Structures are given as C-alpha cells and as structure tokens.
Amino acid sequence: MTKFSDLNLNPKVLKAIEDAGYETPTPIQAGAIPPALEGRDVLGIAQTGTGKTASFTLPMITMLARGRARARMPRSLVLCPTRELAAQVAENFDTYAKHVKLTKALLIGGVSFKEQDLLIDKGVDVLIATPGRLLDHFERGKLILSDVKVMVVDEADRMLDMGFIPDIEKIFGLTPFTRQTLFFSATMASEIERITNTFLSNPARIEVARQATASETIEQGVVMFKGSRRDREASEKRKVLRMMIDAEGDACSNAIIFCNRKVDVDIVAKSLKKYGYDAAPIHGDLDQSQRTRTLDGFRNGDLRFLVASDVAARGLDVPAVSHVFNFDVPSHAEDYVHRIGRTGRAGRSGKALMICVPKDEKNFEDIEKLIQKEIPRLDNPLKSSAPAADAEESKTEEKPKRSRSRSRRSDDKPKTDAPAPETAKAEPAAETPKADAPRSDSKPRNESARGGNRGGGGRDNKVVGMGDHLPSFIALSFEDRQAS
Template identity: 40%
Template sequence: MSFKNLNLINPIVRAVTEAGYSKPTEIQASAIPHILAGSDILGCAQTGTGKTAAFAMPILQLLKRQTPEHKSIRALILTPTRELAIQIEENFKIYSKYLPLSQLSIYGGVSAGAQLSALRKRVDILVATPGRLLDLVNQRYIDLSKIEIFVLDEADRMLDMGFVNDVKKVIQMLPKKKQTLFFSATMPESIKNLSETILNNPEKVTVNPVSSTAKNVQQSVYFVEKKDKTGLLINILQDKGQERSLVFTKTKHIANRLVEQLESTGIFAMAIHGNKSQTARQTALNDFKNSRINVLIATDIAARGIDIDELPNVINYELPNVPETYVHRIGRTGRAGAEGTAVSFCDDQERNDLKNIQKLIGFTMPVISFQK
C-alpha cells in the first residue's frame, strides 16, 4: 500500500516521500481513512508506531481549504511534554512543506516571549502542553472557540503526570462541534471513562507496539556523567576508525554542538534535524551513505528517513524518553541479517529511561566500564 492509496493529496504525499517515508505504517493505514471521513478516533498506539503522522497528515488535508474567515487556531494537539510538543510541531512542518498552513508549539519551562510573538501571526495548528496552554488562554492570548479538530495525544501519560484536571478544563473551552482524535498507549478504566466523555461514536484503532530488537545487534551501555559524554564519544569514534556511526541526540542544539566538538578533534561529522532544509538533510544523508563522512548525528524526527544497508554502529549519545524510540533507533543497524552494534550512554538522570527500555525489550544490556 502507498500513501496515495489512502487518498492523501499530492502535496502531502510529495512531502512525506521526500522525508523518506515509503509506505504507511499499520496505524496510518487504519486511522487516516477514518479521520479524512470526519470520524472521531479512539486509538491505542505507542509512540514509535507512526502515530503522529497518522493524525497529522489527514489534519493537514482537512484544513487545506482556507477562507478569509479562517483567522483563528483551527486544530489543537494537546500533549504531555515539551519534547513531544516540539517533535509533533516538527512533524507538521515536514508534512506541510507544500501547503499554506502554519503550526506552532507552546510549552512551559521557557520564557513565553517568543511564543507570544509567534501567536500574533497566523497559526492554523497549535501543539501545546496543558499548563502553558491554560496560562495563555486565561491571559486571553489564545482563543480556542474556533477549533475544528482536537487531538488528545498520550492520554495515559497525561493522566499519570497529573494533568487530568487541566485536560478537562481545556476540553470545556472547546466548541461542542468538532472532530476529536484520542490516542493512548494503554486503555485502563480511567482512560476509557475519559474518552467516553469527549468522543462521539468513535472508530477504534489499535496497533501492537514495536518492542523487540534484532538478535544480531550487539547492545551495551556505559554509565557516564553527562559532562563526560563527549569525551567518551570521541574515544569510541576514534576506535571505530573508518566505520560509519549514526549518533542520536534528543535536540537540534546538542546535534549541532557535537558536530563542532568532533571537528575540533579531527572527526568530520554532519547533523540532520528539523531545522535543516530538505536539501541539506539529503546531502548529509547521501554523504553518509557513500562514506564521504563516517559520522552522522541525528535527532529522532530527522532520522525517520534513514535506511542504510550495512550500517555497523548506532550510538545513543542521549537515551530517548520513550522506550519504543530506542527500538527504532537501533533498528537502523543489523539490517538484512548483517551484524551491528548499539552503544548507549546513560547518565544519572537517564537511569529511569534505561530501566523502561530494558523492560520493553526484555533484555538487560551488558555494562561497559568507563574510565576517564
């Protein structure tokens, strides 16, 4: 099946194809037709199954027809963490490359100045964490009265983090007539009860999470202080010599900084992330595939299109917050029966992430001692 088979318009198909998406995932194939038909959705799916694209692409298609009256925010995606908000916004940017639609993410933990400046311009799609959203709504910077599509993403994490009352407040501010897409990784009674209060005769979409790693990938972990990670990375890359290594970071900032730090030691590297143009990302990827560079540093959003035969090494400079993302990362090596290695760095703040990853994959990684 191709994306065209899902009745997605050419501008979206073109954008996702350029981003390296070859065919729809299970949840995309299941959810997109229902969303395009205007149905509410009750989805049970982990991050890492292609869930964001499953709602983002049809939302863009449904909003593509604009009129002069469309001056307010038309779609709201509510998500529990800053990291997810940024990632979802970057996804929308990729898929809307050839559409006249704008998106913005807002979240706490940073000054609201830049977010308020962006809100003064046209924003079609708003991605938000509950606290910052309610704060700006209460200050009358945001109007939710014209929302046409509402997405509640990672509902179980939202409740686990104590956002249930904030979520209910947001829902009360939305218009009665809207399309609602509800996604959760698990479906305990509390989540089912919440979904029943906000969904109208929903279509149910369920996919199994990715949870296994290839047996031919040798996995290991270093326990290392955050400040010592760069030195450890340099040592490992120097030992790898001419072998290609794909290095994962959480943020664009860290990816850019690592490129500079590695080059200062004579290791030439390139970064790919959401702020890079498609041309720059494709150039870096081609140079990596053709071994003109041996080190590529990537954020998860930009790495989705990386499909390289005989890639020997994946290095997790930072562990992902979502365990399934780890499975996707190390799945870049050990393809087609080839051997591969996956090395992870774990600092004190990432111990819980490591625990969750090992629980998911059912495997305790051997620890390699680190000496400065």
C-alpha cells in the same frame, strides 16, 4: 496491498503524496485514515518512526479542504509536547497541503507573541501548538476555541509524562463537545486510558505493534560499567562513551547521545568537543533559535553528534541516524523505546548502545521487562586498561605521603638541638640596658637580635617569653621611668 489511492483522500492530497515519493501507507496510516475520514474518534498506538504524523495530517487536510476559517477561531487544533515536534508537524502540513489553500499558525515558545497574533487575527484552518503557549494566547483574549472541529493530541503519553494533564483537560474543556478527537501515542499507560475514556467517544483503536516494542532492525547492546572510584566515575564514563564511538568506526556516520539531565547534556557535549568530536547539545533551556540551528545542522549532515535530553526523543523525524547512545539509562522504561526509535527508521538498520552504572540497574531491569527481551551485554572497553591506570594512580598517591613524612622528620630534628643556639643567644639578652644609655644603642642592639634570630633558623628556634629581641619602644619606656 493497500495504496494511498485506496484511502478516499482528496485528489490534491494524493498529488502531494505522490510528489513526496510515497505510494504505500504504513500500517498505522492504513488503519487510522479511514475511520478519521468517517469522522470517528481515533486512538492510534504505534511505536515511534511508523508515520503517525501523516496518519492525522492527511485526513485533516482532506476534511478541511472545504470551508473557511474566521478570525481568532481556528477550525482544527494539533497539540504537541515540544517545540521541535510542533515545527515538524507544521512541515508535514506544508508538504501535503501545497495544492490546497489552507492557512496554519504555529504557536510555540521562543517566538514573539506579535507575529503569532497577526496570523491568528487573519483566521487559520490549522493551529499547531504546545499547551503552554496555546493557553497564554487564550488567557490574553487572542484566541477562541469554540469553532474547533478536529482536535489532535500527538505523542499523548509524552504529554502526560511532562505534566500536561491539567493543561490538556483545560483545553478539552474550551473546545466543543461535538469535536472529533484523534489521540496518537507510542505507549498506552493507565493514565491515558482514563483520559481517553473521558474525552473520546467510542474511538477506533488502531494498535499496530505490541506496546513499547523496539524495531527488530535495531541492534541493541549495553556496557555494565562501574567506576574505579566514586569521584572518577563521571569522567571514566565519558571515556567509555568515546571508546564506544571509536569502536564503531566509520559505521557510526551520525548519532544521537541521550542524557537524563540537561546539565549532563552540556557537560558531555563539551567533553566530546574537547577531544575533537563534532558534537553539539540540544535541550529545553536553550534558545529556540539555537535549538533550530543545531537540529537543522544534524539533519543536513553538518553535525555528526547530537547530545540531547528527552526533548529530542519523541517524534522528531531525523532520517538515517546510524546510532543512538544512551549515556544514561532512562528513568522511565518507555523512554528507552522512544530514544532508540530515532535509529532504524523506515526499515533501515540501526544500532542502540547504552552505558549502565550500578545505581541505574533497577531502571535497566524495568526496560528489559518492558521490551520482553534481554539486551546483550558488551565488554567494558576500559577493563583492559584498568590495571595499568590503577598502578599509576597508586604511585601518584604514594609520593605526597613520603614527602610529608620527610618534612615532619626535618621539623622534629632541629627541636632537639634547640637548647644549644638558645644558650648562645641568651648572653646578650641578659645585659639589661642602663638608664643613661643613649637611644641609638638600643636600636642597633634590637636589629642585630632580629637578624640573629632569622639567621638561626626562624621557627626552629624555641622562643621563651619575649625572646632576645626586645622592641626598642618598650625599652624606651623603661628608660624614661628610671630617669624620672
């Protein structure tokens, strides 16, 4: 069996590996480290959770142990698709380079440019960055990439999925042609083949597992769910999620719940908290400080449920995640593999459960084709309670119908009796006020007419013309004309 001591790594790096408690490399590490140390380009393909990060950090530290960086000219560059993954790579460098004097800088959004500029100005051996923030620094004239000797693209397929192809190509153009390039990815799409053929020179291809396969230690299942009504589907789906969590009991020590949209991440997290579940959201629109606090809380065990978008699906090393819940079926089949790869890591057992609604069945079929395996169907936890709920809903719907029909009948009935009260009221209205009648007589007559009208039922009495309540100011105008 291969050990790290057989891989020709720097003795100081080996000491750091021993301090971290590792002895045996994973298959991707054993396959990628030797050609990387020889200076060859490497194309590493392995499912998530197999230790790809150490596959490039360990040889990079060994190669960079000799030499010194110059101001604004980093000696190596690591590109990551998300801030969290970039921060995790930085942690790996801290772990394995603690006995080697190497400097590093982390360029990610959500952090002030000033602090990052100070690090770059001093000169760094390792520059870890997201593509957008790296180009921001370059366009501001704060960064020169002509001295990069080793360039790494981590989670390459995710970089391409997120629309970073133009940025990646631009960054490649800013680095020397003689650089060493390391590509690491969980899947190998046709677009990545094009990129690797363009920018890698005779790479050593290390493919540890069949493309896009889930770990055998992960138990999978899916609930095929259809809401009772379209306007109730979302709330019933959240109820199904809660019932699935409750059914797992104490076995669900912690879990990541994935949603396709950021707005659904917030809604699901808020719903879980409302029902007493310890949950918090994490997605790209949150402040970096809040994302870091949430992720740290989940890693430390202070937070039980992490509701996430795909920003947390790739490369994040959160050990001992017992469950993954796919609240939504991912739009891309490859994302399913990365999501459920958050559990069952390093040989541990895990469980991945999913909810599939009718509109997502096509995406679900694509997932089963990709993993070449049928995902077991689970019973709908709402199925047993559905008849009782439907009966209750039908009762609530019938009540307003009966009340409306009664109100219509009550409105119709007085209208048939309307002539009787009108005949009684017509007599005082027939008496036309005389010209010499004092003004005070018209006012009481008008007020009594109004009062009588209200007492007679208001709108139920039929009104003809101006009715029996002639306004006093109109009567007054007639009196003045007759007097003249």
